[in-house]
Amino acid sequence: MNRRDLLARLLAGGGVPLLAPWAAQAQAPADWQAQFEASSAPWKSAFATVPADLPWTAASVRGRFPDAVSGTLYRIGPAGHDLGGERYHHWFDGDGMAHRFVIDGNTVHHQGRYVATAKRLAEVQAGRRLTEGFGTVFQGRDEPSSPDSMNAANISVLPVGGDLLALWEGGSATRLDPRTLETRGLKTWRADLAGAPFSAHPRVDADGTIWNFGAHPHAGVLLLYEIGPDGVLRRAEALPVSDMPMVHDFVATARHLVFLLPPLVYDAQRRSAGASVLDSYVWRPALGMRVLVVDKTDWKQQQVLLLPSGFLFHLGNAWDEETASGTVIHLDYARSADASSVLKDTREVMRARLVGAPGPVLTVVSLHLRTGKATQADLGVEAEFPRIHPQRAGLRHRHVLHATKTNGGLPLWSAVASTNVETGVSQSYRHGTQAIVEEHVWVPDGRGPGWVIGTHLDYAQKNTVLSCFAADALADGPVAQARLSYALPLGLHGVFVAA
Ligand SMILES: [Fe+2]
Numbered sequence: 001m002n003r004r005d006l007l008a009r010l011l012a013g014g015g016v017p018l019l020a021p022w023a024a025q026a027q028a029p030a031d032w033q034a035q036f037e038a039s040s041a042p043w044k045s046a047f048a049t050v051p052a053d054l055p056w057t058a059a060s061v062r063g064r065f066p067d068a069v070s071g072t073l074y075r076i077g078p079a080g081h082d083l084g085g086e087r088y089h090h091w092f093d094g095d096g097m098a099h100r101f102v103i104d105g106n107t108v109h110h111q112g113r114y115v116a117t118a119k120r121l122a123e124v125q126a127g128r129r130l131t132e133g134f135g136t137v138f139q140g141r142d143e144p145s146s147p148d149s150m151n152a153a154n155i156s157v158l159p160v161g162g163d164l165l166a167l168w169e170g171g172s173a174t175r176l177d178p179r180t181l182e183t184r185g186l187k188t189w190r191a192d193l194a195g196a197p198f199s200a201h202p203r204v205d206a207d208g209t210i211w212n213f214g215a216h217p218h219a220g221v222l223l224l225y226e227i228g229p230d231g232v233l234r235r236a237e238a239l240p241v242s243d244m245p246m247v248h249d250f251v252a253t254a255r256h257l258v259f260l261l262p263p264l265v266y267d268a269q270r271r272s273a274g275a276s277v278l279d280s281y282v283w284r285p286a287l288g289m290r291v292l293v294v295d296k297t298d299w300k301q302q303q304v305l306l307l308p309s310g311f312l313f314h315l316g317n318a319w320d321e322e323t324a325s326g327t328v329i330h331l332d333y334a335r336s337a338d339a340s341s342v343l344k345d346t347r348e349v350m351r352a353r354l355v356g357a358p359g360p361v362l363t364v365v366s367l368h369l370r371t372g373k374a375t376q377a378d379l380g381v382e383a384e385f386p387r388i389h390p391q392r393a394g395l396r397h398r399h400v401l402h403a404t405k406t407n408g409g410l411p412l413w414s415a416v417a418s419t420n421v422e423t424g425v426s427q428s429y430r431h432g433t434q435a436i437v438e439e440h441v442w443v444p445d446g447r448g449p450g451w452v453i454g455t456h457l458d459y460a461q462k463n464t465v466l467s468c469f470a471a472d473a474l475a476d477g478p479v480a481q482a483r484l485s486y487a488l489p490l491g492l493h494g495v496f497v498a499a
Pocket residue numbers: 155200201248249313314492493
């Protein structure tokens with residue numbers, strides 16, 4: 001597909017369909033706001049709205065952060081969940097707030113700043129929501145004129161080419177100033193790709209090459225991107241995909257790009273009839289979990305394998321093994337039996353309710369390319385937000401860092417864990433019974449095992465805490481901690497940038 005074809009296809013299929021007049025939710029957003037405010041759930045600050053930007057503030061530090069973690073942990077997540085007395089119906093709808101935790105030995109400072117998306121600017125000025133979100137349709141409001149008119153810039157961040165990109169997945173990345181978090185505008189990789197989907201989960205090779213995709217459900221394509229370490233686009237093409245599923249993440253080996261395609265399939269008729277983007281997806285387990293393998297050097301070289309039905313948000317890592325019987329790709333991912341996490345759990349928390357469904361489980365997969373056979377094994381460890389040592393990306397790895405659950409009665413995750421995907425042995429650390437753990441990331445330290453840093457919400461103390469662990473002694477607890485004097489709502493993903 002050449003550039004003109006790509007653009008034509010996106011324009012033909014890329015518009016957001018008109019909403020039917022009955023496009024109402026069962027309950028108005030205002031009802032959800034009342035339910036949230038009336039709830040006595042002790043953890044509900046995890047989904048509260050941050051009223052305004054958070055200025056540069058020193059945290060209270062215990063211990064000393066190792067020299068290797070001197071730098072900045074950037075994080076982002078939904079932080080504007082309600083406006084004008086109306087509350088979104090899904091965690092993933094909220095206006096994105098970018099954070100930077102600047103670490104320097106025994107000092108840590110934090111700053112939080114809303115991404116100045118077109119949507120947020122217009123809605124704050126109006127004092128009310130004007131356009132729908134990913135999982136919430138507002139009755140009688142403006143129809144989105146383009147995917148970027150719904151862009152919440154709230155999922156992840158990527159430092160590239162002098163920008164910190166705030167990533168959504170249904171439209172453009174948003175450029176931020178990494179020193180001030182000030183919004184610079186939308187990122188356009190190439191003129192004909194303006195506004196095209198760009199996922200929140202790019203993969204970065206050891207040489208700095210960035211691989212990414214954009215799922216365009218209405219056009220039925222996966223866009224592939226290859227970007228140089230300098231931030232200049234090298235290639236972009238569209239791959240048609242039948243029964244287009246919800247794809248949030250992928251993984252890159254040294255030679256391949258690998259997509260797990262869960263059977264949560266986009267139904268354009270639902271969208272045209274007024275459903276939210278989320279509610280336009282249909283669970284069709286008979287399709288199984290298709291696995292699309294694409295050759296990195298020649299994107300026309302593709303293979304599809306099949307795993308049993310399941311759902312995922314995230315993968316950890318993948319690598320190629322050359323065996324006597326051909327190439328075998330090994331990968332791991334956080335697998336759920338179905339899509340209730342996105343369809344129910346992350347919706348109900350917005351009115352401070354728990355669904356209590358089992359969490360995803362760390363699962364290892366082998367893809368035998370010569371025979372086309374795919375197998376998987378459940379490691380028996382609940383896991384989300386998997387991350388690996390950044391220098392092992394696409395190479396054989398043993399340890400996956402992840403959040404895990406050690407008790408019920410909490411939304412999301414209660415402990416940080418590290419699991420050996422070859423032995424299944426896992427170690428974890430829990431901050432207490434009233435802490436919700438967010439994504440943690442691995443920080444390299446020369447040839448040693450490195451460090452692990454990440455945040456948790458202490459909802460009893462009403463503050464957010466940044467911790468640093470020795471990567472090979474997670475269960476021993478943090479070697480240093482920085483406690484903010486305020487609580488942040490739960491965020492999604494982050495990245496560490498060394499000083
Ligand atoms: Fe994600």
